[in-house]
Amino acid sequence: MREIATLQIGAYANFVGAHFWNFQDELLGLAADHEADPVFQRSGLDMDVLYRTGETRQGVATYTPRLVAIDLRGSLGAVRSSGSLYDEGQGVLHGTQLHTWTGPVSLHKEEPPEKSEFLKRLEAEEAGQQSNATDETIVQGLDERVQSWTDYSKVQLHPRSVYEIEGIWNTVTPFDSFCHGKGLFTQSFRLEEFQERFRFFVEECDHLQGVQALVDDSGGFSGVASDILTNFEDEYGGIPFMLFTVRPPEEEPRPVVRSLHDAVSFASLSSIGDIVVPLGLPQLSRSAFARHLTIDDAKVFQTSAVYAGALHNATLPFRMLASSTQVGGCDMGVLVKGLTYATRNVANLSAALPSGMSSIFKQDLREPLVFFLSVPLTPEVALASSQDYAAESYVIQGARLAGSKGLATVTDVMKSMNYGKQKFSSHVACSPCPLPVPLPFPSIFRSSVGRYGDILLETSPSSATGRGALDVFSVPVATSLRTDKGIEPYLRRRLSDIEQLGLKRQSPVLQDWDLAREDVEELREVLANTLARYADETEFDSS
Template sequence: MRELVTLQVGSFANFVGSHFWNFQDELLGLAEDPNSDPVFKNQSLNMDVLYRSGETHQGTVTYTPRLVSVDLQGSLGSMSTRGTLYDENSSASSNIYTWGGNVTTQVAEPHKKNLFLQSLYEEEQVNLLTLGNGVNAGGKSCRGEIHDSDKVESLENGVQYWTDFSKVHYHPQSLYELSGLWVDPQKFDNYGIGRESLSAGLQGEEVSERLRFFVEECDHIQGFQFIVDDSGGFSPLAVDVLESIADEYTNAPVLLYAVRGPGSSMDPRSQKQRVSRKLHDAVSFSKLSSLCKLIVPVGLPSLSTSKASRFLSINDKKPYHCSAAYAATLHSISLPFRMEPLGPTADSSYASGAVTISEVVQILAGQARQNMVAILDAAMPSPSLTGNWVGQNLTGNLQPLTPEIAEDVEDLQSLESMIVHGALGSGGHRASISEVKDTVHAAYEHGITRPMFCHLSVAQCPLPIPLPFPSIFGNLVGQHGELLSTPIVGSPSRGSLDIHSIPMAARLRSSSAILPFLENRLGSLRSCGIARGAPGAELVRNWGFAKDELEDMGEMLSKMIATLGLRSEMSSDSD
């Protein structure tokens, strides 16, 4: 088995991760549900790639994500840092007294569970009671049944923390808060403040120690899936952890998603803030990309108005909404990493195209030796192989979730790794693996442009929509993600009570279309930090960077641009 270890660093990264793990939990539940669609029972996915088996001190068998999550203190809402399965409700008081004077105890009121979390807790209590007494409690909660519609409404109107909609149990080593870091989250917004706040502590070492706990259990780790909110002060912590991974796990590649929430793209009000933002973006990307095999920037300035949201109804102001769409795509991209590889006992009728992170890096790098930056595209939901939407074929519906890229670029040297799962064929029936392959190959064969190489992975299992998924689907999306010719009358947004699953397509591509993204960061670094009289020269010096370090970053960005620029010229010559 080729295990993956996942890291989530930063607020928005954990919002994305919470949805991601909800998808996995839903898949596990549907696989065991005798009444679920048979496609969920034959997923051809090895969930042990992402999960670890364990046991509590009471002998309860556990199955928890192989995950380290990092966020600011107070970010867990009503959840304990020990999670729930292993929480032994240990008291903070001690029986050892070394002080004879008066003692005053101040305890903050715990955050209250919302209706969704209350229902989860009560269901588990009923299940424990049922197991203990050997009787069937009928699924009724202790206080009376909480209706699904009430749970969904409470989430739509009340999500504050990423734990508010998480239905997953976590291991005690998974949840880490940056204790002692008393900082306003709104001001924790640049590389310098993050570096300064973390410099006095051992947070990087503590995170690495938790990471080591999960890695040492692995038989043959295939790499790390790293989701970081790189819009502010978490970037230097992520850099510390990446340096530790590079030192300790030389042969384990890192696939890093640099995610950004909807608020991070707002224009700063002052010139000083604009300079700080530009320098942060340049420095953060340069440092992170130099320490991972593949970096994927994710997060559009406005997801709701983008082409990617053609069939969605998203509120950009809600991280709960935007993170759901990004998490769905990351789930899709991760499927080939845990597909059962073809062999004498493997059934290729449910999934095909298994790859490891290393193989995806090799596919996207081609002949290049340097670390790669890739564009993430998604079709959510993807159109059926035949029907009303066939005019825009499956590949034509893939839209970028990576910001600042050039559109309609004809890069004949581009390299791609694509996944299509749960695709629908004629009559709304699930398309076979061969039908999907034939459709994609035909689309590229008859397209105006096509990549130099595309690796295609296909699975029949669609994306399940768990109850805490937000109501972000438009009224042209049917119960199983089919695209309708006429809108459904009623609410313009639909959620988990209306949509059970959707077909998805996602793609990572190495293309010269990323050049504007890179050129913007190089330009910002030079004009704001390196050039004579640069307005941010002193600022970046206060962040702890000497001029020669900035020049090294600029040189690295220049090489990335030159490599892609050369490919772009080769494409032009081929025309």
């Protein structure tokens, strides 16, 4: 085995993660469905990489993600952190209870949230009952009323998977900056409980190929992640580690406090992962990425689905089996080593969802395929010159041939990957299996997107209401993970904010965050060293 363990830290990371696991669950269901498209039955994916087998006390076999997800108390909506799969009681699920508090107590009470129609149907199916809710009702309810990531998560989780931070309440406790989370997990009981949960999943692995972490870096969870992952590095040093930071779109211009948070957060996290991939466009709906999508930036249910699709595709090589129908499967360590040449450890992720690849196959390409298809999901990325040195990982799944319902073969795709004189250290993975669109997926596709992700000609103005799982069965996806000079503006912005706002002006905000000048200077040095790795171009051989 070559297992992967997954961490999700923070609200938005869990919204993204819920969609990610829904994709995996849909693939598992289609693989077992004898009436499904054969491309899903023979997907060539090894789900044991992400999942673990277990057994309830009643002897019922289980198959659950190898996952620990951290969130605030009260963030799970109508779902218990224990889930319903195991009957172990709620006591093991909550953080350690403290009974030594003698100060004032503030009581906040509200009615329990109502379960979504989607969850009600899942419960009815588990009980062998018939649900009255139609697919249309469920889709409409989710698009309009999702409050929590558990409202649309259809994956059964292990009781040890979800950790709610005791004493920190969702929407009640301030938790919007780095300082609100920093130090919470230096308290022994929280750190020990997290380590115990994560160790449970790691110690049963035969060969852990790596850890993938999703961190919501838009607020206090970046401080939480900094504490946790620093200790993680001490215990699991040497295991490949990929860190994806995610955040929802922001409508308001960045104030000083927000700029400092972004700089401090990134500087603290960037030195932890073997490779760090920042994700989160300030205005996703207005970006070139959304040319075939209709997205409401205010709905995290919608925006998180986009990032989940990109992450599913970018990490696909880690669970691809050797097959004549697909190429590019590899361990996480191999890919990380290839991307982080010259110690560059910050990558930008570009994606196309749907990729529109069928139209590309109509012409004889003279440039790399993904140049035509993908748009950065990493903010503040410059368009790098084709002559810039770069290490890159292309992943293409579900490419279709123009003018037909047929899938493009690996040979078709590889012929289109014409690199010319560009100097790349490249890894290419290609799978014929497209990304399935499960029922809880939001209705974000424009009318120009066909049932199988084909880009159609629109005969009328696009409706404000998008198309979802009822109209779009699957889509092709293309992603590109790249370490090149395109990330420089992102790094320079954060270095400038630390220097100008943190050191030159000596913002009182940093003092409120309990950061001394020496701490700020250390963070500034981290950012300066990271940026310096992208300034010097060193020629290397393409692989």
